Amino acid sequence: MTPLLENAVKVATRDSRYDILIQPGLLATPAAWAGLPHAGGATQAVIVSNPTVAALYEAPLRQALAPHYAQVSTVLLPDGEAHKDWQSLNLVFDHLLARGCDRQTVLFALGGGVVGDMTGFAAASYMRGVPFVQVPTTLLAQVDSSVGGKTAINHPLGKNMIGAFYQPARVVCDLATLATLPPRELSAGLAEVIKYGPIADMAFFGWIESNLPALLARDPAALAHAVKRSCEIKAWVVGQDERESGLRAILNFGHTFGHAIEAGLGYGEWLHGEAVGCGMVMAASLSADLGLVDPAFAQRLQALIAAAGLPTAAPAMPASRWLDLMRLDKKASAGEIRFVLIEGPGQATVRPAPDALVSRVIERHSLPPAPAAAAGGTAGA
Amino acid sequence: MTPLLENAVKVATRDSRYDILIQPGLLATPAAWAGLPHAGGATQAVIVSNPTVAALYEAPLRQALAPHYAQVSTVLLPDGEAHKDWQSLNLVFDHLLARGCDRQTVLFALGGGVVGDMTGFAAASYMRGVPFVQVPTTLLAQVDSSVGGKTAINHPLGKNMIGAFYQPARVVCDLATLATLPPRELSAGLAEVIKYGPIADMAFFGWIESNLPALLARDPAALAHAVKRSCEIKAWVVGQDERESGLRAILNFGHTFGHAIEAGLGYGEWLHGEAVGCGMVMAASLSADLGLVDPAFAQRLQALIAAAGLPTAAPAMPASRWLDLMRLDKKASAGEIRFVLIEGPGQATVRPAPDALVSRVIERHSLPPAPAAAAGGTAGA
Numbered sequence: 062m063t064p065l066l067e068n069a070v071k072v073a074t075r076d077s078r079y080d081i082l083i084q085p086g087l088l089a090t091p092a093a094w095a096g097l098p099h100a101g102g103a104t105q106a107v108i109v110s111n112p113t114v115a116a117l118y119e120a121p122l123r124q125a126l127a128p129h130y131a132q133v134s135t136v137l138l139p140d141g142e143a144h145k146d147w148q149s150l151n152l153v154f155d156h157l158l159a160r161g162c163d164r165q166t167v168l169f170a171l172g173g174g175v176v177g178d179m180t181g182f183a184a185a186s187y188m189r190g191v192p193f194v195q196v197p198t199t200l201l202a203q204v205d206s207s208v209g210g211k212t213a214i215n216h217p218l219g220k221n222m223i224g225a226f227y228q229p230a231r232v233v234c235d236l237a238t239l240a241t242l243p244p245r246e247l248s249a250g251l252a253e254v255i256k257y258g259p260i261a262d263m264a265f266f267g268w269i270e271s272n273l274p275a276l277l278a279r280d281p282a283a284l285a286h287a288v289k290r291s292c293e294i295k296a297w298v299v300g301q302d303e304r305e306s307g308l309r310a311i312l313n314f315g316h317t318f319g320h321a322i323e324a325g326l327g328y329g330e331w332l333h334g335e336a337v338g339c340g341m342v343m344a345a346s347l348s349a350d351l352g353l354v355d356p357a358f359a360q361r362l363q364a365l366i367a368a369a370g371l372p373t374a375a376p377a378m379p380a381s382r383w384l385d386l387m388r389l390d391k392k393a394s395a396g397e398i399r400f401v402l403i404e405g406p407g408q409a410t411v412r413p414a415p416d417a418l419v420s421r422v423i424e425r426h427s428l429p430p431a432p433a434a435a436a437g438g439t440a441g442a
Numbered sequence: 443m444t445p446l447l448e449n450a451v452k453v454a455t456r457d458s459r460y461d462i463l464i465q466p467g468l469l470a471t472p473a474a475w476a477g478l479p480h481a482g483g484a485t486q487a488v489i490v491s492n493p494t495v496a497a498l499y500e501a502p503l504r505q506a507l508a509p510h511y512a513q514v515s516t517v518l519l520p521d522g523e524a525h526k527d528w529q530s531l532n533l534v535f536d537h538l539l540a541r542g543c544d545r546q547t548v549l550f551a552l553g554g555g556v557v558g559d560m561t562g563f564a565a566a567s568y569m570r571g572v573p574f575v576q577v578p579t580t581l582l583a584q585v586d587s588s589v590g591g592k593t594a595i596n597h598p599l600g601k602n603m604i605g606a607f608y609q610p611a612r613v614v615c616d617l618a619t620l621a622t623l624p625p626r627e628l629s630a631g632l633a634e635v636i637k638y639g640p641i642a643d644m645a646f647f648g649w650i651e652s653n654l655p656a657l658l659a660r661d662p663a664a665l666a667h668a669v670k671r672s673c674e675i676k677a678w679v680v681g682q683d684e685r686e687s688g689l690r691a692i693l694n695f696g697h698t699f700g701h702a703i704e705a706g707l708g709y710g711e712w713l714h715g716e717a718v719g720c721g722m723v724m725a726a727s728l729s730a731d732l733g734l735v736d737p738a739f740a741q742r743l744q745a746l747i748a749a750a751g752l753p754t755a756a757p758a759m760p761a762s763r764w765l766d767l768m769r770l771d772k773k774a775s776a777g778e779i780r781f782v783l784i785e786g787p788g789q790a791t792v793r794p795a796p797d798a799l800v801s802r803v804i805e806r807h808s809l810p811p812a813p814a815a816a817a818g819g820t821a822g823a
Contacts, residue, residue, distance in 0.1 A: 103776035131776075147528055158599040163774050186567075186604045188772045189594065190685070213570065218539040223567045225606065304571070391569045393544050395484035395512075
């Protein structure tokens with residue numbers, strides 16, 4: 062066993078086992094690309110990326126794959142959550158069929174969460190399934206979306222509504238790629254890092270509080286620890302409950318409110334991590350209102366989210382719109398919205414809440430409506 | 443155990459076990475609809491069908507489901523293979539989301555192979571997976587496509603290229619629905635029935651030869667045996683190899699040539715079963731040319747296919763077009779087409795064949811090209 066694999070975080074579900082490799086410089090590390098499916102034959106590797114990421118990292122990835130596959134080609138998808146749809150997905154299928162790609166083809170998702178989710182669903186569906194490898198280049202993708210096999214595209218009525226549980230063959234997190242991440246995306250990724258504290262590990266939460274300046278300054282050691290500990294927690298949860306029949310739902314802390322923000326504003330207005338950050342503020346506040354956790358804990362969480370450069374006030378939307386959007390959440394059952402709530406620091410629970418209470422939380426944590434209305438008196442509240 | 447379930451054909455894959463119920467009048471038999479997933483709660487059942495089938499059988503199915511689900515609704519897809527695409531699939535997602543359907547929703551595929559394949563893929567993908575039940579109303583769907591969990595939509599460049607392996611919770615074959623089947627569709631279904639002989643069971647093949655008049659006259663006892671024996675063979679194969687890593691490919695006998703006919707002519711010109719019938723003639727002929735089986739066997743198969751009312755000569759297409767289309771077959775590997783061939787009656791094998799030999803088979807079994815060219819001398823050949 063090489064040191065590289067010894068340091069790997071292992072994911073084990075009922076049907077699959079794979080490694081998450083975490084280190085700076087993996088794109089140029091031959092061992093990170095050895096031993097993947099269908100290597101060595103007359104097979105094709107297809108890189109799926111977007112123009113921004115490809116400009117930076119496609120050439121090194123191509124070089125890393127060249128020794129292992131007969132052909133390496135690239136398909137570029139339009140950048141951003143607004144394009145996480147069937148039209149973009151079909152660009153992958155068009156490419157694969159035009160190149161005569163067979164079932165021995167391996168897809169490589171080079172990019173953030175949008176590229177990873179779409180590549181994964183394309184791999185799950187092409188000829189009813191070909192292998193794929195996650196090569197996440199954003200903090201959010203490295204700590205959350207590339208791990209665990211949730212793949213999907215959006216529908217105008219709801220986020221991630223069409224997809225599959227489909228595990229990658231490997232996750233390769235080259236920490237050096239985080240150096241080129243725009244600050245807004247770094248903060249968005251920190252939202253998912255912070256998430257692991259309240260739901261599972263308050264020691265980690267304390268570590269994030271202490272090391273936030275280092276994380277924001279992209280200190281390599283701090284980023285390495287944040288990515289590794291996040292992946293360990295996620296791997297542990299996914300190993301217990303791959304298909305989200307129970308425990309896995311806790312990873313959705315902040316996501317019920319967050320998805321409503323994303324769908325309500327139109328995909329791509331807020332980054333996913335921004336919506337989750339604000340959603341966690343709201344979910345913690347709801348937890349406190351329900352008496353599950355001390356209000357001081359909700360305030361401590363809100364302070365960390367704000368310090369990470371994330372929004373803590375939601376866009377103005379009528380409460381009825383919030384409730385309609387959240388009733389389409391995948392955790393909902395029989396018309397009842399189910400929230401991931403904190404019932405003591407480090408421990409999450411999934412349960413419904415009265416609409417009136419939810420509406421009060423929404424009001425408390427939303428920006429005032431458009432200026433004309435705000436002039437009536439709530440401005441500055 | 444009720445007699446109904448005692449008579450059922452059982453399917454068992456690594457992750458799922460389900461029954462195929464085969465009997466006339468099941469739509470009106472309460473026991474056929476008892477014990478399905480999520481029954482009895484505040485859950486929704488959604489029937490997916492097409493206008494032709496729904497006019498005949500939607501009302502009885504709705505009545506059968508009403509005692510078990512809080513709401514039953516129906517979404518209709520345009521009829522035919524030409525519409526087995528993303529646009530139609532999205533009609534299902536639109537319906538599910540507009541009605542606020544959650545993960546406890548159960549889909550019911552009421553129709554032939556197109557409805558079954560699309561409903562199955564919609565169920566596999568909606569919220570990353572909800573249960574579905576196959577209610578096949580064509581012979582082809584009852585003996586083949588509804589069993590085994592292959593779901594898919596077509597891509598302009600290849601048939602069933604985008605889909606999932608996703609098993610139904612039950613298959614309910616009401617044999618009475620075969621009474622309303624157009625004769626052309628009855629013949630198309632017989633193609634898949636005949637298929638099971640050469641690949642697995644020559645005693646069954648002999649039975650089909652003897653009972654073809656009864657089958658064409660829709661004799662209930664003959665149809666019941668044909669459906670049951672076909673499902674038994676398919677269930678046995680799928681139980682060995684759900685994901686088509688080996689044995690399952692034999693169920694594709696006739697399909698490599700057949701899919702090329704369907705894609706080459708444009709989906710919906712020929713029925714799937716018609717293309718498979720002609721494809722089996724060609725695959726048997728190729729088997730004989732390769733010395734795997736006696737030419738007399740290929741002729742015997744061709745005679746039965748013709749007697750079943752199926753085409754035995756392919757549409758005129760240049761050999762290069764055939765080869766291009768077949769190189770996209772899902773069994774192909776590294777640009778090499780792999781054919782399901784007969785290596786002795788009742789026994790199939792999967793292997794490549796030289797392009798020149800394949801081209802000769804295509805020429806031998808194709809209609810002459812368009813009249814203008816045919817005037818040159820090949821007419822009547």
